[in-house]
Amino acid sequence: MQQSQQAPPHSTSTPPPAPPSSTGGSAAEAPPKQVALAMDKLGEAERIIADIRIGADRVLEALFVAASQPHHGTKPLQLFLKEDACMRRYLQDLRSLGKELEESGVLSESVRSRKDFWGLHMPLVCPDGAMVAYAWKRQLAGQAGASAVDRTRLALKAFTDQKRRFFPHLDYGLETNESALKKRCGSVESTVDPKEESSFLKILPDVLKSVEKEVPNLKISTFERLDWLKRASTLTSSTNENSLEHNYPGSNKLRLGSLGNVAAEKIAVIEMLVPSTFRVVIALHPAGSTDPDAVAFFAPEESGSYVHARGFSVHHVFRHITDYAATALQYFLGNQVEASLYCLLHWICSYQTLFSRPCSKCSRLLAADKQSAFLLPPVLRPYWQFSLSKILSTISSKDHTSDITPAYHVGCFSEEL
Amino acid sequence: MTVKWILHWTPTQGSVVNSQILNEISQCVESFNAVKDGRWKATLTFYRPNLRDPTIPSEFPRDFLGISLLEQPNKYYFIIRGNKIILEADSTILTIMEKLQSYKSKVALNFEGVQYKMGDFQMKVVKVVPNQGESLRGILIEIEYLPISSIEKAKPIMEEFLELWREVMSKKSLPGHFSQAEPHFAEYKLPDNYTSQHTAIQYAAALAQLIASAQLRG
Numbered sequence: 001m002q003q004s005q006q007a008p009p010h011s012t013s014t015p016p017p018a019p020p021s022s023t024g025g026s027a028a029e030a031p032p033k034q035v036a037l038a039m040d041k042l043g044e045a046e047r048i049i050a051d052i053r054i055g056a057d058r059v060l061e062a063l064f065v066a067a068s069q070p071h072h073g074t075k076p077l078q079l080f081l082k083e084d085a086c087m088r089r090y091l092q093d094l095r096s097l098g099k100e101l102e103e104s105g106v107l108s109e110s111v112r113s114r115k116d117f118w119g120l121h122m123p124l125v126c127p128d129g130a131m132v133a134y135a136w137k138r139q140l141a142g143q144a145g146a147s148a149v150d151r152t153r154l155a156l157k158a159f160t161d162q163k164r165r166f167f168p169h170l171d172y173g174l175e176t177n178e179s180a181l182k183k184r185c186g187s188v189e190s191t192v193d194p195k196e197e198s199s200f201l202k203i204l205p206d207v208l209k210s211v212e213k214e215v216p217n218l219k220i221s222t223f224e225r226l227d228w229l230k231r232a233s234t235l236t237s238s239t240n241e242n243s244l245e246h247n248y249p250g251s252n253k254l255r256l257g258s259l260g261n262v263a264a265e266k267i268a269v270i271e272m273l274v275p276s277t278f279r280v281v282i283a284l285h286p287a288g289s290t291d292p293d294a295v296a297f298f299a300p301e302e303s304g305s306y307v308h309a310r311g312f313s314v315h316h317v318f319r320h321i322t323d324y325a326a327t328a329l330q331y332f333l334g335n336q337v338e339a340s341l342y343c344l345l346h347w348i349c350s351y352q353t354l355f356s357r358p359c360s361k362c363s364r365l366l367a368a369d370k371q372s373a374f375l376l377p378p379v380l381r382p383y384w385q386f387s388l389s390k391i392l393s394t395i396s397s398k399d400h401t402s403d404i405t406p407a408y409h410v411g412c413f414s415e416e417l
Numbered sequence: 418m419t420v421k422w423i424l425h426w427t428p429t430q431g432s433v434v435n436s437q438i439l440n441e442i443s444q445c446v447e448s449f450n451a452v453k454d455g456r457w458k459a460t461l462t463f464y465r466p467n468l469r470d471p472t473i474p475s476e477f478p479r480d481f482l483g484i485s486l487l488e489q490p491n492k493y494y495f496i497i498r499g500n501k502i503i504l505e506a507d508s509t510i511l512t513i514m515e516k517l518q519s520y521k522s523k524v525a526l527n528f529e530g531v532q533y534k535m536g537d538f539q540m541k542v543v544k545v546v547p548n549q550g551e552s553l554r555g556i557l558i559e560i561e562y563l564p565i566s567s568i569e570k571a572k573p574i575m576e577e578f579l580e581l582w583r584e585v586m587s588k589k590s591l592p593g594h595f596s597q598a599e600p601h602f603a604e605y606k607l608p609d610n611y612t613s614q615h616t617a618i619q620y621a622a623a624l625a626q627l628i629a630s631a632q633l634r635g
Contacts, residue, residue: 276567276609299564301419315564316536355565356573365577373450374536375581377574 038104045097052090059083149326150294150310157285157293157333204290205264207342214395215349219273225287228269228308235279235303264288269309272345274352276300278318282344283309290341295329295348297321316372320379320410321351328383339388347386350405354379361412370411378407419563420571420611422579423619426556427630428593434553438591439544442556443531445585446540451533457541459528460485460548461624464520481520483511484617494617498625501604503614528557528620537563538578545627555627557620558595567609568602598622 062083066076208220223231265288272280279300285293294309297318306312312319328347332340358365359378366375385405426442428434461484466477484494485508493511495504514520525548530541538561545555560578565571586595600619607614 276565276570299566301566317564355570365573366581369536372536375449375538375578376536 034104038101041097041101041104045094045101048090048094048097052087052094055083055087055090059087153294156330160333202290202338203264204267204284204288204341207290207345208270211342211345211349215346215352217274217352218349219275221271221273222267223269223271224266225268228271228281229305232307233303233305235301235307272348273300274349277352277354279307280348281307281309281311282341284341291333292329292341292344295322295325295344297325297351316369316374317354317376317379320369320376321354324380331383332386335384336387343383343386343388343391346391347381347383350381350386353405353407357407359409359412360406361408367409367411376409378409378412380408380410380413381405382408418566418611418613418615419561420565420568420575421559421561421616421619422575422597423557423559423616423623424579424595424597425623425627426558426593426595427626432592434556434593436553438593439542439553439556441589441591442558442586443542445582445589446533446542446558448585449533449535449538449540451535451540454532454534454539457528457530457532457543458487459530459543459620460525461528461620462525463523465523467519467521482621484620486613486616488616489613492613494614496617496621498621501601503605503607503618505614526554526624530557530559539563545624554631555624557623566611568611568615569609571611596626598626 059080062076062080066080069076208222212218212220268284268287270282270284272282277300279298279302281296281298282292283294285291296307296309296311296313298307298311298313299315299318302313302315312322325348329340329344332343332347336343355365355377357378359367365377367378368374369376382405426434426438428438461482464481464483466481468477478497478499482496482498484496486492486494491508493506493508495506495510496502527546527548528543529546530543533540533542539559540561541557541559543557543559544553545557546553560575560582562571562574562578565574583595598619600615600622602615602618605614605618607618
């Protein structure tokens, strides 16, 4: 973790080509130099603030001396005037320094989202006062409320984004832990599908519509981020909702989102409901994109503010699946980059048989979990079998009545490998 | 509500239900890595019509039950098993019945249960005792799988759990076995989503079986 305020080592960056003249401002220097300058200025600001603190002490001391020894003439008064002048100078310096920092994008809120052409953000001062040099570190420092897992996920995502932009010639997606998985599944998924087939994956509503069409008995709803929080506390099982809608024609407003109602670029939460089986909440980041960020499984009856993409169900079976889904999500983001949401949705749909399909290894439905000795149905479904090409071929062969995804208990699965 | 299956203990010919069997059953439950989760209570009352004139042939139903459940303190359930009718009423109906004096309580039974929690499953070991008295009349167990509320969906899981339960029980070689009285939910016109009405019907059915088998043994 970079603690020092010195200039970051220049050896890490490749010599940058000439910057385009479109972005304005002080873009004449290379980003590491900009960052170094900004860090210097922030250090200077700290020193000025320390001086101000000491100067305030001196002013008070001068006042005290003047008050306690009134008959010493003008000496205390001059002391006071001197300290006063010092303070005013310090404050003036601080003001101008602040203006400089604002202009270079370090302090101003609105500039935080603006990226310069390198994709690197300027060093930022977080609301809690911490100072971080790079944006991905800001995400680590600033998200004080998020759990460590979330922070790691966000950092990984931001880092991957910047790596993609800054080093496009590198083959992204081949993280070291994913390459082991690739070897395991045998056939290499290196060929990209023809453009016509995967073009529908670019637009979020199209992805959702096609999944709804391909998987019967599934209901997908979309929400803006805050709308989901309101809805989470009033969730009921699907049959109760339907009866509500039939009785009160005006209550369609209660269903805050369904595929057509929310503007596509604002969609941040996707809810998938398989009646009587499960409800899945997926968070997208950024809103409106096809990049899933978090996924969580719940029972259809669960309702409350804990029902969100980073929450955990009260039921052990869904907790296990949510943990596993996090791994699957990372796999899809790494290996099925263009179709990660599509593959994730289909993988989730394979859990429709959660309570009916016995384990492919031991042929039983219930098995005791090794750690807790609780009985669980087979909660693992291998996610590496869900690639875009495989899904499309399964759909085109019209064979989706017999879903052949194998399922494993947690204990049975590790023995399999 | 989550799906429950209620089974009743049928002792083999010549043996009785006693507290030792109850203890053995509780031990079986605890072998599932279960944690005691509290106590539970329900009551069942047989009503008999209060006929002013006994010579008039009664058109009133013979077995008319009233059930109260701990999880629904404000409700009272009436069941007429012959006609497959169940009614969920507010618990204040009891004051109305008392005022009307049209039905009298013939027999009242208490169900006293201990609840156990084991992961996503919950079990209750219930003993049937008369309202006035402590003698053990019967034993019931209730199995619940928390994540599912649809009766159809829960079937495979519950059946397999029951298999495991029977395996554990068979090791103890107790004189008797658990069986499930067919509740016939469809005939009561109840939906697939499990509710307390389903619970009431299951208890009524189980009790009817208990009484029938007790009468068989004399």
